Amino acid sequence: MPSIAYFGPQGTFSEQAARAHAGDEDALVPMRTVPLALAAVRAGEADIACVPVENSVEGAVSATMDALAVDEPLVAVAEVVLPVRFSVLVRPGLAAEEVRTVASHPHALAQVQGWLGEHLPAASPTAATSTAAAAVGVLEGEWDAAVTAPVAASHYALSVLATDVADVDGAMTRFLLLRRPGELPAPTGSDRTSIVVVAAAERTGVLAEMLTELALRGINLTRIESRPHQGQLGRYRFYLDLDGHVVEQRVGDALAALHRRCQELRFLGSYPKAEPSLAGAAVLTGNTDHDYAAAGEWLAAVRGGSTP
Ligand SMILES: O=C(O)C(=O)C[C@]1(C(=O)O)C=C[C@@H](O)C=C1
The missing domain is CATH 3.40.190.10 (Periplasmic binding protein-like II)
Structure with a gap:
């Protein structure tokens, strides 16, 4: 199982x-x-x-x-x-005016700060390890209220003070x-590949070089983030999400090029995108697996002594 x-x-x-x-x-x-x-x-x-x-x-x-x-x-x-969208849970019997502390995951608190300012202005926000850990903390008397996922209300014996809470619609x-x-998941035609790379910080233009490797192969970059590398200032890990699956020629080729150019490259997976609405840009002519195969055949022929 x-x-x-x-x-x-x-x-x-x-x-x-x-x-x-x-x-x-x-x-x-x-x-x-x-x-x-x-x-x-x-x-x-x-x-x-x-x-x-x-x-x-x-x-x-x-x-x-x-x-x-x-x-x-x-x-x-x-x-x-x-x-x-969040629910706000409190200890049974507690009125909104009595709420002095409200806990949740920092991401959740940040997504409802406007709502908290308006509806629970006297409550101090406190970070919990997760939204549900905040609910546990309310049960145990640590905090007065928790900002949670709606399903938390069915797991914990708390009262629902508010539902459908979100400062930003559609979050x-x-x-x-x-x-x-x-074994990798099979390509579906609507996949995402995630990698993390570390490049030599002292090399001018290295980030542009990396992105050029993707752009030249018609690969759509959907996300790039950086995080400090081992607590050092000036040294970063870059997290890249790209359209496509590593078994596709252009993606495999680009990852091999990044492997040559980067100090570290970690493959974090090629997997189907969650929703068709997250589908990316179309693969441009010249970058399809068919184009790569045809180019490979041409090169093999030239190396074999014929000029097709
Ligand atoms: O604490 C949770 O319920 C989580 O799953 C974490 C998490 C997050 O990390 O962003 C997930 C979704 C919400 O944006 C708030 C918290």
Whole structure:
């Protein structure tokens, strides 16, 4: 029975994302932090980890990015995108005017700060490890209110003070499902490839060189983020998401070129995009697998002594 370690405890958005991916037989195992969910897969204690990677309002989830760049490599095999609207849960019997502390994951607090200022102006926001951990903290008397995923209300004996809370309409969080390296998911024609690279900081134009390798092959870059490398100023890891699958010629060729140019290159997976609405730009003429095959045949012929 495959097991999915998710960023928990029960009732997080990450659990919802894991359920969206899981089959009936899969066992879901809550882990306290993102690094612990990934560590469970690295140690073989779980088959898949489900963790948040980016939110359309607050951006990258740095705990996930940092943990994916170190230790044994893991590769994404799927992504899930969830709409994000929150509920506010309080200890039963507590009125809004009595709420003095409100806890949640920092990403969640940032997405409802306008609402909190308007509806709970006397409450101080406090960071919890996750939205559901905040609900547990309210149950245990640590905080008065928690900003949670709507499903948390069915897991914890708390009162619902508000639902459908979000400062930005249409906010979404993207989650990755990661496992130990193995067989890659088959290409679907609407795939994403994720990598993390470290380039020599002292080499002028190195980032432009890397992006040129992609642009010349007609590869659409959908995301680029940087994070400090091992706590050093001036040295960064770049996280790149691109349209396409590593088995496609142009993508494989570009990754091989980046491997030549970069000090470190880690493959984080080629996996189907969550929604057709996230489909990327069309592959331009000259960059299709057919074009690569034809060019390869021509080159082989020239090297073989004929000039077709
Ligand atoms: O705490 C949770 O429920 C999570 O799954 C984490 C997380 C995040 O990291 O962005 C997921 C979705 C929301 O944007 C808020 C929190």
